[in-house]
Amino acid sequence: MGEKLFDKILVANRGEIAVRVIRACRELGIRSVAVYSEADRASLHCQMADEAVPIGPAPSLESYLNQDRIIEAARAAGCGAVHPGYGFLAENAEFCGRCEKEGVVFIGPNSKAMDLVGDKVRARQAMEKAGVPIIPGMKSVAVGDEECAAQARKIGYPVMVKASAGGGGKGMRIVCGEDELRPALEAGRREAKSAFGDDSVYLEKYIEEPRHVEFQVLADNFGNTVHLFERECSIQRRHQKIIEESPSPAVDDALRARMGETARKVMTAAGYNNAGTVEFLLDRNKKFYFLEVNARLQVEHPVTEMVTGVDLVLQQIFIASGRKLALRQEALGQRGHALECRIYAEDPTNRFLPSPGRILYLKEPAGPGVRHDCGIYSGWDVPIHYDPILAKLIVWAGDREEACRRMLAALDDYVLLGIRTPIPFLKDVIRHPAFREGKATTGFIKEHMEGWTEAAKDEGKKRLALAAAAYLTLDRKPASRPAAAGAREAYSPWKSLGRWRQGE
């Protein structure tokens, strides 16, 4: 079968992804070591791990991003490996390199490959050399505005200004004509400098309303690489994914095979190992362009797991232990359809502002084909210091329409009292004909959901809520509760109650 697995893995993350990795460790009989900041002592990942080590005050820079503390925790606990999850230090080539030096296995790619794909401009150059189609654009970082203008004319407007050192929408500006170029370059450089400490920018052709289609790849340490097909992540709000699925409704078998082979070629060209994702943009004419490589396990990995039957975290651990990939490309396939909704602590009725606070009650949805990757529990105080992702709700069904119905039923079954989540918004997205018919592109939210408001509540349910409230108050306080003292007007309950309608 292969190499012996690690005795202990340090999970250098928190929340739902830390819980995910801990579960994989349990299945393999590997001891999991959690790290927790002062704000996370009561968190679920800390409770579930076999061991838990404190790593500092709440702010990420002093805890989950503190490389010294993480490495020290791994050494003190005797961990053979570290799983970085996503975000935090997952794509930090410096941290990856340090692990290598300290003799702690980093469960992810080698630092050289991570470094190469982390630099967007170098990555594009490498891809072009390998014959991978890239978005027409500049081959190197822009030096002066004049050079930019010349390049922009060559590429053809509209163009996009992008930061070379990082992503997440920072430093990105769309430019429709030459007169907009100079101010866009200035603003882009400023934002890039502030976000990454590096103001380098370059230009790329702006592809209008593309679909975001990415391919999951696994590669062992012996050069064997497979792809596990695609995920479509076009439902994004401010460049943040909120709904993902597999397969993509826009990709047919022939296109899938071509894109999949390209993804494998990309990873081989980069000398990549372990799990990673190759992102493409798919335009209206089914032409695809390399966008970037995500050198980590992604948030949306569950939809791939549901349709392929492959547990990606287990595979990551096997690969990192030095085992040869047991998966054969010819034997891999997609079955059925999976959808994922990200559950954030955000209030969709108040500009999606963060909604931290206490979760008073949680009842997770369940049933056939329903999976909930959850980092929260009833009674937990959601802290203000971190990314607001609470959980992911994933469904699998025989086909896409069935998956949509199953997701709506599961969202209807999701009880979370105490803080706000975008669940009402997500339901409306899934019900929307453009989404339901598989026609959504990355412009979907902007085009169809701008100015969304929550639908009025059902009157019958409101009456039931009132009756329940009265019943529950009855139990607690025996005294009758009149209207606010002093506000005595002659009122008749008969008039105010109106017609009683049940369960409509």
Next chain:
Amino acid sequence: MEYEFLIDGDKEKIAVEPGKGAIKVIGPEGALELDARRISDNCLSLLHDGRSHQVFHARDKERLLLWVDGEAFEVREPSEDEGGRRAEEGVRQGLWRIASPMPGKVIKVVVAEGDKVRKNQTLAVVEAMKMENELKAPGDGTVKKVHASAGDLVDTNNPILEVEAG
């Protein structure tokens, strides 16, 4: 017994009679009986006329939160001061009470008591979950009171600043 509640911000009244395992709701058409069974600390099962309704509920100091067949409601006791729940309160006698739109931490307060401010001028910055939010003056005025400073944790109910209009 009559109850008056604020449900999702609307004042509503309901008259009920206690019974064993039942809620009798008194309405203009007469009484309606709901068979009520406590399933757990957070769950109530209601049956009426053959229909089954699942109610989940939880309380904190100020609210009773209810989930009824897929829809969520917030119930509070009606009170005099219903303002200050979220973001800026409307002008009351020419005074704006400015609270944070979300629970978080004050990064900085840019003005001091006595400062003259213009409409949309940034007064303070609050941070939560890696997002910064600038609190701006709703109109021209003078800073009357400052209730918080950098590093303070704030919620949506208690104002950070008071600005007198004009």
